[in-house]
Amino acid sequence: MSKRIISFVLNGDPTDAVIEDNMSLLDFIRDTLGLTGTKKGCEQGECGACTVMLDGRPINSCMAFAAEIEGHELTTIEGIAKGGQLSVVQKKFIEKWALQCGFCTPGMIMSATALLSVNPDPTEEEIRVAIEGNLCRCTGYAKIVEAIGEAAKAIREVQ
Amino acid sequence: MILPEFKYLAPGSAEEAIGLLVQYGEKAKLMAGGTDLINYMKDGILAPEVIIGLKEIKGMDQIVYDEEKGLTIGALTKLIDIERSDVVKENYPALAEAVHLIASTQIRNKGTLTGNVCNASPSADSVSALFVYGASLTVKGPEGERVIPIGDFYQGFKKLALKPGEMVISITLPPVKENEKAAYLAHTVRKAMDLAIVGVAAKITLDENGVCTDAKIALGAVAISCVRTPQAESVLIGRKITPEIAEIAGREAMKDCKPISDVRASAEYRHDMVRVFTRRAVLAAADRF
Incomplete structure (x- = not known):
């Protein structure tokens, strides 16, 4: 078994960890780092429940190896709230009832946050494209799209 | 799903990657975004002993446009950066459309055009666009570089015209005329x-x-x-x-x-x-x- 130590930035903090080469990034986040906000759904890059940000880009953590994050910045759902304060996107998901069972929610919030970081004024179509790789089996898409639009608006008003 | 055991190597240059490819031969697989490869490994279709991860190679993720030479896309350029590129949207809209249709935003933030081409799925969206634009692939191997027209790249089902030790380093699309x-x-x-x-x-x-x-x-x-x-x-x-x-x-x-x-x-x-x-x-x- 090939083990190694990797250095990376986890939710803003420089971190070292021991990994095995054949560990998916998702298993590393959940089992080694103990951050279980990132969900394990299909493990095939289809459902988006495991979405995290690598260097600010949304990716499926099931479709990456832990070894790939050496020297890079990893953001998980646990890194979205700052100083005990939920982010605007998180608050809008609650306000707009954009969740039912909640399993897809961390992935949805990661995709939405990544979208708003590059596109502060998305059209509804752009919001839908940003979450095209996130399945919600409660099928609450309308509320999710609405919440992301409201979050974009709220962030623009503050700035 | 448990991944089979393998060694992950991250060379810092194309030359180093080619050296590893020569050294490990059939036992090794190149990986850019890995969004196809990792699924094949989880499904037990592929079990490489060594994975040569290319993503740390610098300067291979560029999109360069020149009115005379056309468009050159590096082997590590992510799909999402191609569909968002103004020069691609303006001059090669069919490529932008095809790339946008691939998988999801998350996959396109990791996957590459070269990976889509080398995965050689008969249904790969980007490949049809590359065919009509007359694209060619620049490949590098132990004996240096050569150019393969996309029409000659597929020699059978998932059979590529790459020799042992060769890797695709960029894809070039000739300039498109006004008419x-x-x-x-x-x-x-x-x-x-x-x-x-x-x-x-x-x-x-x-x-x-x-x-x-x-x-x-x-x-x-x-x-x-x-x-x-x-x-x-x-x-x-x-x-x-x-x-x-x-x-x-x-x-x-x-x-x-x-x-x-x-x-x-x-x-x-x-x-x-x-x-x-x-x-x-x-x-x-x-x-x-």
Whole structure:
């Protein structure tokens, strides 16, 4: 078994960890780092429940190896709230009832946050494209799209 | 799903990657985004002993456009950066459209165009667009660099024209002239996360009287790899593009493909959709004038 130590930035903090080469990034986040906000759904890059940000880009953590994050910045759902304060996107998901069972929610919030970081004024179509790789089996898409639009608006008003 | 054991190596240069590829030979697999490879490993289809991760190689993720040389896309350029690129959208819209149709935002933030090409899926959306734009691949190996036209790259089902130790380092699309327009359309059930039942790219060249002087039509998901349809192309040449002519081209395209039946569609349905989507792609390209 090939083990190694990797250095990376986890939710803003420089971190070292021991990994095995054949560990998916998702298993590393959940089992080694103990951050279980990132969900394990299909493990095939289809459902988006495991979405995290690598260097600010949304990716499926099931479709990456832990070894790939050496020297890079990893953001998980646990890194979205700052100083005990939920982010605007998180608050809008609650306000707009954009969740039912909640399993897809961390992935949805990661995709939405990544979208708003590059596109502060998305059209509804752009919001839908940003979450095209996130399945919600409660099928609450309308509320999710609405919440992301409201979050974009709220962030623009503050700035 | 448990991944088989392997050693992950992250070379810092193409030369170093080629050295590793020569050293490990068949035991090694190159990985750019890994969004196909990792699934194959989870499904037990591939079990490489060594993975040569390319993502730490600097300077291979560029999109460079030159009016004389055309567009060069590095092997590590992510799909999302291609569809968002202004020079791609403006000059090579069929490529931007095809890339946008691949999988999901998350996959396109990790996957690369070169990976899509080298995975060699017969339904790969980007490949049809690369066929009609006349793209070529620059490959590098122990004996140096060479250029392979995309039309010569597929030598059978998932069989690439790469020699041992060679890797694709960039993809080049020649410049597109004012009188050339192209479009790509795919028939899918969902807008995202779906493979094409049929994909068609068409590029047409019109003279000042609106008469077609050249046509390139490529069909995806209906043969062992992407294929051109010379019969449909020859229908268009020398004629003005009308819905009737486009329909005739579609009927001819049906003769140039050998689709299979699978979970997504029957061979018969695919055949008919080749007609429909060839017609639509030709008209979509003509609409761009």
